[in-house]
Amino acid sequence: MKCEQAQSLMHAYVDQEINDLELKKLNEHLDSCESCTVEFEELKYMIQVMGEMDLKELPIGYEEELHQKLIVASNEAQFDQATHKKQSFFSSVVEKLSHFKMKRRYYAYAAVPTMMLVVFFASKGLLNLSKNEMAVSSDMNYLVEETTAAAMFEESQARDGGEYGVSIGTAAKGTENMLTLAPSSTPEFTDQSDYRDGRMIIQTANISLDVEKYDSVLENIRNTVMAAGGYVENESTSFKWYYSDTDNLKVGYLTIRVPAEGYASFVTAIKDLGLVTMESSNASDITKIYRDTAAEVENLKVTEERLREIMQQATEIADILAIENELTRIRGDISMYTKQIQDWEALVDMASITINLNEVKSLKPTVEPIDDSLFGKAKEGFIDTINALKRLMERTIVWIVAKSPILLIITILGLIARWVYFKKFNVRRKSNEK
Amino acid sequence: MESMLIEKSIQGDVASFEQLIVKYNRYVYNIAFRMMGNEEDAKDMSQEALIKAFKAIGQFKREANFSTWLYRITINVCKDEMRKRKEHVLSYDVENQDEGSMKENIKDESTNPILIYEQLELKETIETALNKLSEDSKAVVVLKDLLGYSYEEIGTILDIPVGTVRSRLNRSRSALKSILQVQLAEQ
Numbered sequence: 001m002k003c004e005q006a007q008s009l010m011h012a013y014v015d016q017e018i019n020d021l022e023l024k025k026l027n028e029h030l031d032s033c034e035s036c037t038v039e040f041e042e043l044k045y046m047i048q049v050m051g052e053m054d055l056k057e058l059p060i061g062y063e064e065e066l067h068q069k070l071i072v073a074s075n076e077a078q079f080d081q082a083t084h085k086k087q088s089f090f091s092s093v094v095e096k097l098s099h100f101k102m103k104r105r106y107y108a109y110a111a112v113p114t115m116m117l118v119v120f121f122a123s124k125g126l127l128n129l130s131k132n133e134m135a136v137s138s139d140m141n142y143l144v145e146e147t148t149a150a151a152m153f154e155e156s157q158a159r160d161g162g163e164y165g166v167s168i169g170t171a172a173k174g175t176e177n178m179l180t181l182a183p184s185s186t187p188e189f190t191d192q193s194d195y196r197d198g199r200m201i202i203q204t205a206n207i208s209l210d211v212e213k214y215d216s217v218l219e220n221i222r223n224t225v226m227a228a229g230g231y232v233e234n235e236s237t238s239f240k241w242y243y244s245d246t247d248n249l250k251v252g253y254l255t256i257r258v259p260a261e262g263y264a265s266f267v268t269a270i271k272d273l274g275l276v277t278m279e280s281s282n283a284s285d286i287t288k289i290y291r292d293t294a295a296e297v298e299n300l301k302v303t304e305e306r307l308r309e310i311m312q313q314a315t316e317i318a319d320i321l322a323i324e325n326e327l328t329r330i331r332g333d334i335s336m337y338t339k340q341i342q343d344w345e346a347l348v349d350m351a352s353i354t355i356n357l358n359e360v361k362s363l364k365p366t367v368e369p370i371d372d373s374l375f376g377k378a379k380e381g382f383i384d385t386i387n388a389l390k391r392l393m394e395r396t397i398v399w400i401v402a403k404s405p406i407l408l409i410i411t412i413l414g415l416i417a418r419w420v421y422f423k424k425f426n427v428r429r430k431s432n433e434k
Numbered sequence: 435m436e437s438m439l440i441e442k443s444i445q446g447d448v449a450s451f452e453q454l455i456v457k458y459n460r461y462v463y464n465i466a467f468r469m470m471g472n473e474e475d476a477k478d479m480s481q482e483a484l485i486k487a488f489k490a491i492g493q494f495k496r497e498a499n500f501s502t503w504l505y506r507i508t509i510n511v512c513k514d515e516m517r518k519r520k521e522h523v524l525s526y527d528v529e530n531q532d533e534g535s536m537k538e539n540i541k542d543e544s545t546n547p548i549l550i551y552e553q554l555e556l557k558e559t560i561e562t563a564l565n566k567l568s569e570d571s572k573a574v575v576v577l578k579d580l581l582g583y584s585y586e587e588i589g590t591i592l593d594i595p596v597g598t599v600r601s602r603l604n605r606s607r608s609a610l611k612s613i614l615q616v617q618l619a620e621q
Binding site for chain 1: 444445446447448449451452459460461463464467473476477481484485488489556557560561575578579580582585600603604607608610611614
């Protein structure tokens, strides 16, 4: 066998596609040919090492990036289909988009006008939003801005005679056009009235009171709460029976919600009902997070509107379903945030106060007559001693009776021990006498 | 499950497509990485391939294996890109390589370099050596020896007969080994 043949058999061997006859031939050749043996070992080793090479992990952010690109791709396809079917006021732009094959490197160029766009809006104060809210909230925004900006670049490029340099001038021109062509791509606050102005503060207080007449105080608090337009959220009352069953004293707590305006006066009123043993209050300012969420909702609403516009142009079932999907997601988000906002508003409107009530016999410190005569003290001491003796006797008797079985055994053992001892003593004495 | 996801993806549902490719992502990325030779290009190319697949999923034939189809797109995307950059890529393929003389050089060495070097170093060396192969050679070696596909599967992925896979693989491995030996001798 020639070395060439042997080599092809080697490859078959490492791929485990060799039959017995071929293997035998290969072995025979290897026995006689040293260079092929070296070759074979090297090949096997190389294949082995390559088989052990690990798969690389996906880079960080890979899937997010892909998601963005896929959204762009999917919407491009939708735009294509939509424009083929219907003519609309911006169909000329969209047509350009559909003819414009997005090449990879254009993304880089497209990023420049997109950046310019953001800066432009920010400096002009068109977006009445804080920095957080400036962040484009949804993929849709990203799509429209990027693709449109890319189209703008294409346009300006054509105007400039196909030059590749991007100057600030053309980019700025692009953004101005952008405003007229696709106004809906900018999330603007058109209607702020749905949301609250001013500070949003959630107030909570915790008061502990010692009171003389539990029931009347409780009734009093209830009435005051009702009168103030609030309500009792939680209430619990129980007897302190576990350590005193004679006085029927009660303990309890109640959580009440009162309108935020009457909060301060209400707290003062409650404090007058008894002796305050503990008081704490807390006010958390949620203004920022409230505004952020409100802005998020507005952004989503803009996106929703735009999707509806696209929906009107879609004729294919597949498109409609895809848009419907996206709409459902956005509607879900909107209602989630809206609910959160309403919850916050309710919390801000109604301050919550937790009152712990503790009934005591008397709020006044008790003054007992002090018998300071010598005889009185002696009498007290005598009685104490007698009582102590009595208790000692009692305990001793109880102890003896209780331990009697053990004591009995010990006594018997002691007697036996004594008997044995004396017996030995007697024996020794007798032997001594002898 | 997969066919349902494919169906939805054809309708343009991005989420379904993402779910569909989630187990292949890493392989696609790794194929691209081996083909392109660096992480940056691997990311760009694998994403381009996946987007291409998403756009063209309507043309996917059900009787074929989805992963096979996906890998074919990946390899083609990488090959296209490399062809575009052809002027910068030096090919050390068997056809245009003076293999004989190179082997002669090696044979003079009394020791066998491959067996001396640590595996780790060797792996790095193999990575650089792989990058010197031509696209077609690289594709078969990557699919067979790194990812462990069978001749038949490689044939389907690359759309070539099994016989061609075998001969190309043998040729590519020999070329790779030659490159390795040269590299190791230089070190």
